[in-house]
Amino acid sequence: MAIRQHGETIADVSRLVGDAVRWPGAVARLRRELPPEMAAAVAELAVGRERATRRFGDADRWWFTRALAEQASHPACAAHRARRFAACASAADLTCGAGVDALAMAAAGTRVFAGDRDPLAVTLCRANASRRAAMVDVAVADALHPPLRDLPAVFLDPARRSGWRRGREQESPTLTEAYALAEGAPGACVKASPALARAEWPAAAEVELVSVGGELKECVLWFGALRSGASRRATVLPADATLTGAPEADGGAGRTPTCPPGRVLYEPDPAVVRAGLVETLAERLGAWKLHPRGALLSADAHLATPFARTYRVLAAVAWSARGGRRVREALAARDAGEVVVKTRGVAVDADALARRLRGRGARRLVVLLAHAPEGVRAYVLEPPAEA
Numbered sequence: 001m002a003i004r005q006h007g008e009t010i011a012d013v014s015r016l017v018g019d020a021v022r023w024p025g026a027v028a029r030l031r032r033e034l035p036p037e038m039a040a041a042v043a044e045l046a047v048g049r050e051r052a053t054r055r056f057g058d059a060d061r062w063w064f065t066r067a068l069a070e071q072a073s074h075p076a077c078a079a080h081r082a083r084r085f086a087a088c089a090s091a092a093d094l095t096c097g098a099g100v101d102a103l104a105m106a107a108a109g110t111r112v113f114a115g116d117r118d119p120l121a122v123t124l125c126r127a128n129a130s131r132r133a134a135m136v137d138v139a140v141a142d143a144l145h146p147p148l149r150d151l152p153a154v155f156l157d158p159a160r161r162s163g164w165r166r167g168r169e170q171e172s173p174t175l176t177e178a179y180a181l182a183e184g185a186p187g188a189c190v191k192a193s194p195a196l197a198r199a200e201w202p203a204a205a206e207v208e209l210v211s212v213g214g215e216l217k218e219c220v221l222w223f224g225a226l227r228s229g230a231s232r233r234a235t236v237l238p239a240d241a242t243l244t245g246a247p248e249a250d251g252g253a254g255r256t257p258t259c260p261p262g263r264v265l266y267e268p269d270p271a272v273v274r275a276g277l278v279e280t281l282a283e284r285l286g287a288w289k290l291h292p293r294g295a296l297l298s299a300d301a302h303l304a305t306p307f308a309r310t311y312r313v314l315a316a317v318a319w320s321a322r323g324g325r326r327v328r329e330a331l332a333a334r335d336a337g338e339v340v341v342k343t344r345g346v347a348v349d350a351d352a353l354a355r356r357l358r359g360r361g362a363r364r365l366v367v368l369l370a371h372a373p374e375g376v377r378a379y380v381l382e383p384p385a386e387a
């Protein structure tokens with residue numbers, strides 16, 4: 001990257017990047033006014049910062065390339081993880097990228113060695129860490145040959161090589177390499193894709209599934225002294241609520257009874273579902289399942305929970321793809337206006353159906369199509385949490 005070759009200071013470049021992010025015409029002007037390499041570097045940093053702004057809000061203070069912004073941890077996840085690392089006086093982030101995790105650990109009071117084999121990532125991480133320079137040492141280093149002799153607590157966030165549905169060997173370092181490094185350290189944490197198959201979760205690790213705002217973000221594997229004692233955990237952010245328990249058998253058919261819906265329907269958070277803790281949640285809520293292998297829960301009494309969306313059940317009718325007459329009648333009888341359609345394992349064009357079901361009434365209702373033992377049911381629901 002050409003930044004330092006033309007005598008510009010970091011403050012100059014920061015101003016140029018800020019201009020390029022804020023004014024659409026600025027990049028074209030920079031291309032006319034700056035040497036081509038410099039203009040390309042500023043444009044790349046501007047794209048990275050613009051991507052990061054969508055996630056960070058305060059991205060003005062951050063340096064990213066597009067790729068590093070896309071691979072950076074969600075700040076809420078990084079801060080949550082850092083709180084567990086805070087028990088360690090020092091830690092090594094061996095794949096630091098632009099440094100979101102390293103900085104979160106430093107902010108939580110851990111002294112961090114931040115290494116990356118990519119010199120550009122190291123340059124950006126160093127610039128990002130300048131606010132906490134006393135707490136973060138940054139260097140070019142290969143995670144497979146770390147420069148520290150006695151590794152303290154270790155964090156690894158392998159780079160994605162090929163898309164979201166990552167396989168064990170498609171990361172850098174590979175998950176096999178990451179697990180070996182983690183198991184050799186006194187305490188360690190490996191961040192993996194939440195899509196990682198359960199068969200790939202190492203038996204030695206505590207597995208934590210993390211969601212932010214109802215969106216599943218991370219599968220976090222804790223090793224050694226950084227394990228909490230639970231084997232499976234679902235964490236819901238920003239509520240900062242965490243659920244632990246005995247994971248259910250794969251496929252979900254287990255100890256929770258299946259019955260028709262009561263007055264309340266619970267739609268568990270994806271972190272709870274992916275962690276295999278739906279039955280643990282059912283026990284907490286005194287709830288039952290609507291299908292033995294499904295994740296939807298129901299009960300008669302409403303208990304407030306951060307681990308599920310809660311709806312009041314207004315009706316439950318058989319669903320027929322041919323007309324949905326009974327659903328329309330149920331909606332009309334309940335003064336439905338705008339309708340939101342959700343589906344669980346039922347192939348339907350939800351937007352088109354919502355347009356067809358829209359009524360003239362005043363209430364905004366939800367129709368949830370899901371499998372029950374007696375066939376597909378349409379649940380007419382009032383959202384959320386007013387049960």
Ligand SMILES: C[S@@+](CC[C@H](N)C(=O)[O-])C[C@H]1O[C@@H](n2cnc3c(N)ncnc32)[C@H](O)[C@@H]1O
Pocket residue numbers: 071072073094095096097098099100101115116117118121141142143144157158159160172173
């Ligand atoms: C997903 S990014 C890390 C993002 C970082 N946790 C954050 O939130 O900002 C992964 C990083 O791993 C680095 N990397 C890949 N293989 C590596 C290796 N063998 N040694 C050190 N770094 C490596 C890549 O260069 C990339 O910057």
